[in-house]
Amino acid sequence: MTSHLVVALPLTLCSKGVRKDQLPIPQYALDAPLRPAILPAEAPPDVNGKAQIYCLNEQCRKKTGQHDRKAGNILCIDYLCKNCCRNAQLLATQSNTARPKCPPHQVPAAVRSHLAVQPNRNPPPFPPTPPPSHPLPAHPPAPLQAGPQPQAGPSRSQNRSHASRDVAPPAPTKPKAQPMGPHWLARQQEAANLTLSKKSAKLEKEELEEQKKRTCKFLIWYKNGQNPLTHTAFIKTYPDLPLKTLLPEFLQLGYRENSYIEYREDSTWMSARPDISITVNSAHTNLLRLAPSLIESLEDCPGLEEALKLQPRKLPKGKRAARDEVVSPVKVYRQHSQASAPQALRSTSPTLAPISVAHSRSPVAGPSRVRLVPAPFPLDVNTKQKRKVWPAQFYVCDVVDGLQEMKKLREKKVGQRCAFEKVFPGPVYNSGQFAATQHVLRHAGTTLVNRFVKRGRCSGAYWSVFRKKLPKDIDSTEFSNRKAIEDLADVSSSSSDDSTPMNLDDDDLSLDSDPESDSGSLTQSRLERCTFCNDVITVELSKDTLAMRDKLILQMPISFTKTFAYCELHRIESEGNKWPRTPDFGSLFDRTVALKGSLASLLTHEIVAKNEFYRDAQKSFAGMGTVAASRVGSQLGRFEGHGAGYYGDKGYIIIQSALMVMFPDYSFDTSPFPSLDWKLFREKVLIPEVSTRLIQTSTTQPWTLNNKLILL
Known part of the structure; x- marks a missing residue:
C-alpha cells in the first residue's frame, strides 16, 4: 500500500519580503490568504471489475460450511452483506452514531441525536453471532484466500468503515478565518475612502435638493406707496417659520420694537408679533406687511392685488367638495399641423369604443413648449405669441374704425385677410369670427353702437362688455328680435345724450367675401397648453410662473406632486377670464x-x-x-x-x-x-x-x- 505524505517545507525569509536567493516574493502571493494543502482524492474501488470481496465482518459465515465466508456487496457503504448492514444500522441507532443510507441494501440512514446520553464505553463492533449448529474448531480462522480478490481496496475500506462506526462525523461549522497578506489593510482603506467619497457627493446633492425645498420667497411691504421687498430665505424649521428669524431684515426696513407684522393666512390678513411661528409654503410667494400699529395698516401697497391673485385657493372640505366636481379633460393628441373646425371637434370615442394606440402622450424630452390641438376653453387665445383676442379684447371704437379702414383697402383690390392683418396687426384672422362680428354690428343698431364708440378707450368700452348688453341669440342667422334692440337703444339714449351719433350703414359694416380667405374657424389658431396637466393657458403668465415652469421642464420626467403648484397658478389666472370649467x-x-x-x-x-x-x-x-x-x-x-x-x-x-x-x-x-x-x-x-x-x-x-x- 502506497502512502501519500505532504511535507510543509519552511520558507526562510529575510527582511522586506526577499528570499535568501535574492528573488522577491510576487505581489499576488503577499496579498492572497494562506490556505492549507489539499490532499489528492482517494481512488474509488473498481465497481465494474470482477474482483470478489467478502463481508468485512469476519465472523459472518455461510450456513453450508464452517470455513465459507459470506460475500460482501461492493456497492455497500461498508462492504457488508445485507444482514450485517442491517445490524450495523441498528447498532448505530442504539449507540447514537450517524450512519448514511445504504442504497443497494435499502437500509435507512441512522441520525445522530444531540440529546441522547453517550455511554462511557464503546460498544462491541458487532453483536454476537448465534452459534452454528455444529461447534467451531479451537484453532483460529483460516486466512483469506489468495486469489483475484483486491488487496488495497478492502483494507482501506475496512479501516474507514470501522472508523465511521466508532467515531461520529464532526458537526458542520463555519470556515475558519485564514491569514491574509501584509497589504490587505491598505487596499481595504483605499476602497473604503472611494466609497465614502461617492457617498459624500450623493449626500451633498441630496442636501442641496432638500435646501431648495425649504427655501421660501417673501414679499414684504414696509411703507405706504413703496414697492415691496423681495426676499428669499432658507427655513430650517420648514414649513413652520419663527418670525424672529426674519427680525434682522425687519429692523433694516424700519421695524419698530413692539410693532406688529401682518401675514396672509387662508385668504385673511392676520396680525402678530415676531415671537410666534407661521406656516409658509415654498410653492408660492408668502406675503408680509409691517404694520405701524395694531389698529393701523399699510393701505397703499403697490403690486398687492396682482400678488393676491396668484395666491392658492382654499380647497373646500366635506360635502362642499363633492359639489365642485372637476371634470376630467378629454384626451387630446399632439399634432404638428393646424386643425380645422370639425377636426378640432373630434375627440376620443366613448368608453365602450376602443381607443387608438397610434398616438402617444409621453412627455416632451426637451424644454420647448408643447403645441397641441385646442381643447375645452377658451377658443381664441394664443398666449405663445402674446396676441390680443379679436374682437373681445378690442375697444368698440377700434373695431368700428378698423372695419371702415378695411373697406377702403378692399376698394383698392386688397384681399380680406391682408386688409385685416394691416388694420389689426397681431390677432389671428378668422373668416368665421369676422363674419360674426359684422353680423352683430348690423343687428345691434346704430344707437347702441354709437354709445360705446363715444366712450372711447375705457374699461367699459370693450367689445366683450358691448356683447353682453346684446341678446344671446343675436349672432344667429335667424335673429329677428328687433324689440329687444330698440329697448336697449331707448335705455342707452335715456342714460346719456348722444348729440352726434355716428351713422353706421350696412354697407360700411359688410365686406365682400374674399375667395382667398380661409374658411376655417378659430380652432385653426393653435393654443398653448400646460405641459403637465394639459389645461389651456388663457393669459400671459408672470415672470415667476414662467421661471417655475422652465425649471420643472428641465426636470422631466417629474412627479405631479412637484408640478401641482405651477398648475394651480395658471388655473387661477385662467379663471380670471371666467371660462367655464364644470359642465352642468x-x-x-x-x-x-x-x-x-x-x-x-x-x-x-x-x-x-x-x-x-x-x-x-x-x-x-x-x-x-x-x-x-x-x-x-x-x-x-x-x-x-x-x-x-x-x-x-x-x-x-x-x-x-x-x-x-x-x-x-x-x-x-x-x-x-x-x-x-x-x-x-x-x-x-x-x-x-x-x-x-x-x-x-x-x-x-x-x-x-x-x-x-x-x-x-
Whole structure:
C-alpha cells in the first residue's frame, strides 16, 4: 500500500519580503490568504471489475460450511452483506452514531441525536453471532484466500468503515478565518475612502435638493406707496417659520420694537408679533406687511392685488367638495399641423369604443413648449405669441374704425385677410369670427353702437362688455328680435345724450367675401397648453410662473406632486377670464331635448347636405353600404370620431340617450343618407351638432353656428 505524505517545507525569509536567493516574493502571493494543502482524492474501488470481496465482518459465515465466508456487496457503504448492514444500522441507532443510507441494501440512514446520553464505553463492533449448529474448531480462522480478490481496496475500506462506526462525523461549522497578506489593510482603506467619497457627493446633492425645498420667497411691504421687498430665505424649521428669524431684515426696513407684522393666512390678513411661528409654503410667494400699529395698516401697497391673485385657493372640505366636481379633460393628441373646425371637434370615442394606440402622450424630452390641438376653453387665445383676442379684447371704437379702414383697402383690390392683418396687426384672422362680428354690428343698431364708440378707450368700452348688453341669440342667422334692440337703444339714449351719433350703414359694416380667405374657424389658431396637466393657458403668465415652469421642464420626467403648484397658478389666472370649467350634467338631458325642433330640420337632405359633420361622415364611409359601414371592421380606423367635446364621455352618453328618445330607430327615413343608418347618423352627425350648440350657449363669446366653433 502506497502512502501519500505532504511535507510543509519552511520558507526562510529575510527582511522586506526577499528570499535568501535574492528573488522577491510576487505581489499576488503577499496579498492572497494562506490556505492549507489539499490532499489528492482517494481512488474509488473498481465497481465494474470482477474482483470478489467478502463481508468485512469476519465472523459472518455461510450456513453450508464452517470455513465459507459470506460475500460482501461492493456497492455497500461498508462492504457488508445485507444482514450485517442491517445490524450495523441498528447498532448505530442504539449507540447514537450517524450512519448514511445504504442504497443497494435499502437500509435507512441512522441520525445522530444531540440529546441522547453517550455511554462511557464503546460498544462491541458487532453483536454476537448465534452459534452454528455444529461447534467451531479451537484453532483460529483460516486466512483469506489468495486469489483475484483486491488487496488495497478492502483494507482501506475496512479501516474507514470501522472508523465511521466508532467515531461520529464532526458537526458542520463555519470556515475558519485564514491569514491574509501584509497589504490587505491598505487596499481595504483605499476602497473604503472611494466609497465614502461617492457617498459624500450623493449626500451633498441630496442636501442641496432638500435646501431648495425649504427655501421660501417673501414679499414684504414696509411703507405706504413703496414697492415691496423681495426676499428669499432658507427655513430650517420648514414649513413652520419663527418670525424672529426674519427680525434682522425687519429692523433694516424700519421695524419698530413692539410693532406688529401682518401675514396672509387662508385668504385673511392676520396680525402678530415676531415671537410666534407661521406656516409658509415654498410653492408660492408668502406675503408680509409691517404694520405701524395694531389698529393701523399699510393701505397703499403697490403690486398687492396682482400678488393676491396668484395666491392658492382654499380647497373646500366635506360635502362642499363633492359639489365642485372637476371634470376630467378629454384626451387630446399632439399634432404638428393646424386643425380645422370639425377636426378640432373630434375627440376620443366613448368608453365602450376602443381607443387608438397610434398616438402617444409621453412627455416632451426637451424644454420647448408643447403645441397641441385646442381643447375645452377658451377658443381664441394664443398666449405663445402674446396676441390680443379679436374682437373681445378690442375697444368698440377700434373695431368700428378698423372695419371702415378695411373697406377702403378692399376698394383698392386688397384681399380680406391682408386688409385685416394691416388694420389689426397681431390677432389671428378668422373668416368665421369676422363674419360674426359684422353680423352683430348690423343687428345691434346704430344707437347702441354709437354709445360705446363715444366712450372711447375705457374699461367699459370693450367689445366683450358691448356683447353682453346684446341678446344671446343675436349672432344667429335667424335673429329677428328687433324689440329687444330698440329697448336697449331707448335705455342707452335715456342714460346719456348722444348729440352726434355716428351713422353706421350696412354697407360700411359688410365686406365682400374674399375667395382667398380661409374658411376655417378659430380652432385653426393653435393654443398653448400646460405641459403637465394639459389645461389651456388663457393669459400671459408672470415672470415667476414662467421661471417655475422652465425649471420643472428641465426636470422631466417629474412627479405631479412637484408640478401641482405651477398648475394651480395658471388655473387661477385662467379663471380670471371666467371660462367655464364644470359642465352642468344635471340639465344636459333637458337642454338636448329642447333642441329637437332645430335638429329635426337636419333629417332633410337639403339642409343636412350643408352640415360639416355630415360631409365628413360621407367622406369617411364613401363607397360603403349601410351594412358594411355599420360593421366593426369598417370602423377600426375611425375610432377618433366626433365626441361631445367639453362634456367628455359622460356628456356623450347623456346626449346619446336624449337623441335615442327623440329620434329612435325607424323614426325617420335614412335613404337620403348613403352609408348611414340610424345609429351612425346619430353618432356622426347629431351628437357633434348638439355638442357644438350647447357649448356655444355656455359662453358669452360670439360664435357662429355655421363654422362649428368648438374646442376639445
